[in-house]
Amino acid sequence: MKVCVLGSGSWGTALAQVLIDNHVDTIIWGKDENEVNDINLQHKNTKYFGDDVILNEKLIATTDINCVRDADLVLLAVPSIAIESVCKMINPLLEKQVIVINVAKGFHPETHERLSVVIKRFMDQSKLKDVVSLIGPSHAEEVIQRLLTTVNAVCENEESAILVQKLFSNDVFRVYRNTDVVGAEIGVALKNVMALASGVLSGLDQGDNARAALMTRGLAEMSRYGIAQGGRPETYLGLTGVGDLIVTCTSHHSRNFQAGYQIGKANSATDFLMNNHKTVEGVKAAKVVYEEAQKQGIEMPITEEVYKVLYEDKKPSEAIRDLMSRELKSEEN
Numbered sequence: 001m002k003v004c005v006l007g008s009g010s011w012g013t014a015l016a017q018v019l020i021d022n023h024v025d026t027i028i029w030g031k032d033e034n035e036v037n038d039i040n041l042q043h044k045n046t047k048y049f050g051d052d053v054i055l056n057e058k059l060i061a062t063t064d065i066n067c068v069r070d071a072d073l074v075l076l077a078v079p080s081i082a083i084e085s086v087c088k089m090i091n092p093l094l095e096k097q098v099i100v101i102n103v104a105k106g107f108h109p110e111t112h113e114r115l116s117v118v119i120k121r122f123m124d125q126s127k128l129k130d131v132v133s134l135i136g137p138s139h140a141e142e143v144i145q146r147l148l149t150t151v152n153a154v155c156e157n158e159e160s161a162i163l164v165q166k167l168f169s170n171d172v173f174r175v176y177r178n179t180d181v182v183g184a185e186i187g188v189a190l191k192n193v194m195a196l197a198s199g200v201l202s203g204l205d206q207g208d209n210a211r212a213a214l215m216t217r218g219l220a221e222m223s224r225y226g227i228a229q230g231g232r233p234e235t236y237l238g239l240t241g242v243g244d245l246i247v248t249c250t251s252h253h254s255r256n257f258q259a260g261y262q263i264g265k266a267n268s269a270t271d272f273l274m275n276n277h278k279t280v281e282g283v284k285a286a287k288v289v290y291e292e293a294q295k296q297g298i299e300m301p302i303t304e305e306v307y308k309v310l311y312e313d314k315k316p317s318e319a320i321r322d323l324m325s326r327e328l329k330s331e332e333n
C-alpha cells in the first residue's frame with residue numbers, strides 16, 4: 001500500500017507522520033519548495049509547527065506531482081477551495097484506481113456541494129475506487145506531537161472505511177468509522193462557523209457562560225441544518241458533531257477561533273479579511289450555509305450573524321445584541 005499525501009501544510013504533514021509511524025509507505029507532495037526542503041533536510045515544517053517540532057526522520061516530501069502515479073491511496077490535505085483543481089491535476093497521472101481520503105472541512109465555494117461529492121464529480125470514474133473522509137476533533141499541532149486523538153473514517157462503504165481505519169490507527173491515534181457521510185461532512189464544516197463565533201465572544205471579553213450557550217445553540221443549528229440535508233441526528237452527538245465543535249470552539253490552536261478572536265477584538269471583520277493568509281474554512285462555509293439556509297427556509301441565527309459580520313460589515317457587538325434580543329422561544333423546538 002502506498003499513500004500519497006497531497007498538501008505539505010499542517011494537516012498533511014501531521015497525518016503523513018501518523019502513517020510513517022505506522023510503517024506505511026508514504027510520501028508528501030507539496031507545491032512550496034521551501035516547505036518540502038524543510039521536511040526532507042531539517043525534519044521540520046517550520047512554517048506550520050515552528051522551529052521546535054522535529055518530525056519522524058523517515059517522512060519525505062517532493063514537489064514532483066508524479067509521485068502520485070503509483071499510489072493506492074491519495075490523501076487530499078488542501079483547503080476545500082483547492083479540492084476541485086487538485087482532483088483535475090491528478091486524474092491524468094494515476095496509474096491505478098485509488099481510494100481518495102479527504103480530510104478537508106468545508107464545501108465547494110460555488111456549487112455548495114459537500115467535499116466527497118466534489119471529489120466524485122471531478123475524479124475520473126475509472127481512477128476512483130472510493131472516497132473516505134477522515135474527520136473529527138484533531139488539531140495538527142497536537143497530532144504532530146503524538147498527543148491522544150480520535151477521528152472518524154466516514155464512508156458509505158464500510159470496507160473502505162475499515163481499510164483507512166486500520167491504516168491510521170495506533171496507540172495514540174484512534175480511528176472510529178461511520179457511514180453517515182452527509183451528517184458527518186456537514187458537521188465538521190459547520191463547526192468552523194461556530195468556532196469563529198466562539199472566538200468573537202472571547203474577543204469581546206465574554207465568558208464561559210456565553211461559550212456554553214454558543215456551543216449548545218450552535219449544535220442545535222448544526223443538527224437542524226444537517227438533518228434537513230439528510231444527515232442522521234445521532235451523528236451530531238459523535239466525533240464529527242459535538243466532538244469537533246468542542247475542540248474548535250475551545251482551543252487556541254483553532255484558526256477559526258483565532259480569526260473570530262481578532263474580529264471580536266477589533267469589533268469588525270475588515271482588518272482580518274484584508275490581511276489573513278491562513279486557512280480559515282469557516283469564512284467560506286458561513287456564506288455557503290447562509291445562502292443554502294435562506295433558500296431552504298432553515299432557521300440558522302448564529303450562522304446568519306456570522307455571515308453578516310463577515311460579508312455585510314456588521315459589528316460583532318451588534319450581532320450579539322441581535323442574537324440576544326430575538327423573540328423569546330422554547331428550547332424544545
Ligand SMILES: NC(=O)C1=CN([C@@H]2O[C@H](COP(=O)(O)OP(=O)(O)OC[C@H]3O[C@@H](n4cnc5c(N)ncnc54)[C@H](OP(=O)(O)O)[C@@H]3O)[C@@H](O)[C@H]2O)C=CC1
Nearest residue numbers: 007008009010011012032077078079082104105139140279
Ligand atoms: N490543521 C488542522 O489541524 C486540521 C485541518 N483540517 C482541514 O484540512 C484542510 C487543509 O488544511 P491545513 O492543512 O490545516 O491547511 P494549511 O494552511 O496548514 O495547509 C494547506 C496546504 O495546502 C496547500 N495548498 C493550498 N492551496 C493549494 C492548491 N490550490 N493546490 C495545491 N496545494 C494547495 C498549501 O500550500 P502552501 O503552503 O504552499 O500555501 C499548504 O501546503 C482544511 O480543510 C482544514 O479545515 C482538518 C482537521 C485538522
Ligand SMILES: O=C(CO)COP(=O)(O)O
Nearest residue numbers: 136137138139254255256
Ligand atoms: O478542524 C480542526 C480541528 O478539528 C482544525 O480547526 P481550525 O481549522 O480552526 O484550525
